[in-house]
Amino acid sequence: MPFAAGSRRELLRQSLFGPLAAGITWSLQTPAVCPKDETGGGNLHVAPFSFDVTPPIGHPCCGGWIKPVEVVDDSLEAKGIVILGAGKPIILCAVDWTGVLNSTHVSWRSAMAEAAGTTPDRVALHCVHQHNAPFACLDAEAIIAKEIAKGRDKISHILDVDWFKKCVNQSRDAIAKAIGRAQPVTQIGWGEGKVERVASNRRVSRDKSGKVLAMRGSACKDPKLRELPEGLIDPFARTIAFFNGEKKVASCHFYAVHPMSFYADGRVTSDFAGLARKALQAREPECAHIYFTGCAGNIAAGKYNDGSKASRADLTQRLLEGIIASESIMERTDTKGIAWNTAQIVPSARLQPAMPTLWGLIENRTNPATNANRLALELAFHQRAQKQIPIVLGSLKVGPVRTLHLPAESFVEYQLNATKFAQSKQNDGFVATAAYGDGGPWYIPTPAEFPNGGYEVSVAFGAPSLAESLSRGIESLLG
Numbered sequence: 001m002p003f004a005a006g007s008r009r010e011l012l013r014q015s016l017f018g019p020l021a022a023g024i025t026w027s028l029q030t031p032a033v034c035p036k037d038e039t040g041g042g043n044l045h046v047a048p049f050s051f052d053v054t055p056p057i058g059h060p061c062c063g064g065w066i067k068p069v070e071v072v073d074d075s076l077e078a079k080g081i082v083i084l085g086a087g088k089p090i091i092l093c094a095v096d097w098t099g100v101l102n103s104t105h106v107s108w109r110s111a112m113a114e115a116a117g118t119t120p121d122r123v124a125l126h127c128v129h130q131h132n133a134p135f136a137c138l139d140a141e142a143i144i145a146k147e148i149a150k151g152r153d154k155i156s157h158i159l160d161v162d163w164f165k166k167c168v169n170q171s172r173d174a175i176a177k178a179i180g181r182a183q184p185v186t187q188i189g190w191g192e193g194k195v196e197r198v199a200s201n202r203r204v205s206r207d208k209s210g211k212v213l214a215m216r217g218s219a220c221k222d223p224k225l226r227e228l229p230e231g232l233i234d235p236f237a238r239t240i241a242f243f244n245g246e247k248k249v250a251s252c253h254f255y256a257v258h259p260m261s262f263y264a265d266g267r268v269t270s271d272f273a274g275l276a277r278k279a280l281q282a283r284e285p286e287c288a289h290i291y292f293t294g295c296a297g298n299i300a301a302g303k304y305n306d307g308s309k310a311s312r313a314d315l316t317q318r319l320l321e322g323i324i325a326s327e328s329i330m331e332r333t334d335t336k337g338i339a340w341n342t343a344q345i346v347p348s349a350r351l352q353p354a355m356p357t358l359w360g361l362i363e364n365r366t367n368p369a370t371n372a373n374r375l376a377l378e379l380a381f382h383q384r385a386q387k388q389i390p391i392v393l394g395s396l397k398v399g400p401v402r403t404l405h406l407p408a409e410s411f412v413e414y415q416l417n418a419t420k421f422a423q424s425k426q427n428d429g430f431v432a433t434a435a436y437g438d439g440g441p442w443y444i445p446t447p448a449e450f451p452n453g454g455y456e457v458s459v460a461f462g463a464p465s466l467a468e469s470l471s472r473g474i475e476s477l478l479g
């Protein structure tokens with residue numbers, strides 16, 4: 001249901017900063033998609049920024065159902081760029097956390113936007129999705145905090161709210177300071193390189209009807225599952241770089257794989273994707289290297305990873321080599337016509353379990369406490385869907401190059417289809433996709449995969465109509 005530009009802006013303003021006005025109703029079965037476009041590019045600048053987001057000792061990891069932080073093996077970072085001179089500022093940022101969800105995603109984007117003098121729909125905030133890391137949902141934390149206040153034991157907080165606020169304040173400072181050091185951009189470069197023996201599909205073990213039997217996870221010790229084919233993946237690391245003459249100022253990398261080699265041991269690490277990024281940064285200190293995880297909802301390293309300590313170094317090296325290959329043969333375009341487009345989708349929650357059931361399960365003390373956290377995260381998504389707070393998709397376009405900024409644990413089919421769609425519209429369409437933006441819906445399978453079950457479908461909080469509107473939103477951005 002498309003609607004006029006004025007009312008789109010009004011919807012975004014209302015939905016980001018408070019409940020929608022009474023009387024505006026949306027069909028949950030036919031979520032709206034509404035693209036908009038603001039162009040610029042005459043005097044392009046880029047301002048890289050970074051800040052530390054390493055959680056304190058004792059902080060919950062992955063929403064509180066694995067061991068909390070005991071040791072920090074390497075720091076977690078938030079890294080991004082502010083793009084100036086393409087309409088109002090645009091911010092692209094990737095955080096070494098498991099997820100940022102619902103109102104937490106909205107409020108953090110709003111704070112970043114304020115620091116840069118832009119609007120929240122021009123902030124693409126993503127997580128790399130490591131698991132020995134925070135999972136930030138203030139809404140779910142409020143639900144669990146009430147349970148803890150009622151005296152329930154053996155239950156973990158999800159997020160240290162005061163520490164989260166410090167991270168938000170750090171982001172404001174980092175962005176404001178970075179803008180003062182912005183550097184001119186004369187050209188945009190793009191390239192892709194094949195990553196060997198890292199990504200594999202998790203859903204390759206199936207019966208004859210296509211139903212998923214066993215998941216090949218991030219690490220897999222079962223030789224039978226490891227012997228199964230790689231399955232559907234996107235084998236390419238893609239890079240989009242910002243050049244000032246011959247100087248590469250910032251380089252954004254995109255690759256679709258769950259970034260964990262092994263976890264749940266209380267040891268904070270940016271893991272193999274973060275370590276590859278840090279290695280790139282050490283090789284080129286003058287260029288800001290940023291890594292975005294693509295549509296990896298059904299993609300992990302399981303075929304090539306037995307979870308041993310050696311595997312982390314191997315995966316880091318192979319991903320690093322793929323990224324270096326993507327940077328080695330970059331084409332370039334000038335910055336004329338650079339533009340940021342957005343599309344909104346209004347999320348719909350799955351029908352079962354319904355909200356009263358979720359409340360009952362959370363409050364039932366005979367249920368394992370760790371389940372309460374996941375149920376609280378699902379309840380938070382239901383509450384958000386009820387308020388019809390939209391998920392914002394984004395895309396930067398310049399010449400034949402597109403970035404695509406998507407929510408949650410989207411399946412790899414979304415980015416593969418996005419590339420095919422872009423190529424059908426222009427012969428050399430190049431799309432670099434980041435997922436794990438607003439994490440509220442958790443997994444987003446394709447509509448065709450819902451009947452095939454498996455873990456990912458069991459924790460897909462959105463209705464199949466959310467998957468359909470995601471596809472429509474992508475096409476509206478790339479069309």
Ligand SMILES: [Zn+2]
Nearest residue numbers: 129258297409
């Ligand atoms: Zn995941």
